[in-house]
Amino acid sequence: MVLAIIASLVGLFVATLFFFTRKETKETSKISKPVTIAKGSRAYTESEVSLHNSRKDCWIIVKDQVYDVTSYVEEHPGGDSILKNAGRDSTEGFFGPQHGTRVFDIIDDFYIGDLKP
Numbered sequence: 001m002v003l004a005i006i007a008s009l010v011g012l013f014v015a016t017l018f019f020f021t022r023k024e025t026k027e028t029s030k031i032s033k034p035v036t037i038a039k040g041s042r043a044y045t046e047s048e049v050s051l052h053n054s055r056k057d058c059w060i061i062v063k064d065q066v067y068d069v070t071s072y073v074e075e076h077p078g079g080d081s082i083l084k085n086a087g088r089d090s091t092e093g094f095f096g097p098q099h100g101t102r103v104f105d106i107i108d109d110f111y112i113g114d115l116k117p
């Protein structure tokens with residue numbers, strides 16, 4: 001009897017641990033993620049970034065960092081608004097009131113380098 005109670009308590013503990021540590025969400029699990037690039041290891045000029053300005057090839061700049069969000073365009077909950085400044089500085093739109101804090105975690109997956117000063 002005591003053993004059964006201990007076993008169920010351990011089971012409950014493990015299940016709770018699993019629930020709170022899992023990271024994937026419904027939205028992010030569908031997105032193919034690029035290979036992680038170490039921060040600062042690459043840099044692009046503004047004119048290089050500006051070539052990637054379409055739905056099928058979309059880079060954006062947020063706070064002097066460059067993100068290839070091509071694979072995220074179709075997943076973006078805000079629809080085509082993410083394309084408003086495709087190939088350009090999207091910092092203002094990104095920090096707009098429509099965005100909750102989870103966008104800061106999501107954008108990291110799309111980082112490809114910094115903007116050349």
Ligand code: HEM
Binds near residue numbers: 100
């Ligand atoms: C990688 C960059 C971006 C990510 C990861 C992202 C992510 C998201 C997410 C998760 C939402 C749903 C609301 C929330 O949970 O916070 C959202 C909504 C929205 N986003 Fe973005 N976003 C990005 C870039 C942008 C940019 C650059 C703009 C505008 C220029 C924009 C405009 C909007 C708008 C207008 C909504 C509101 C949609 C609505 O409420 O109907 N987003 N975005």
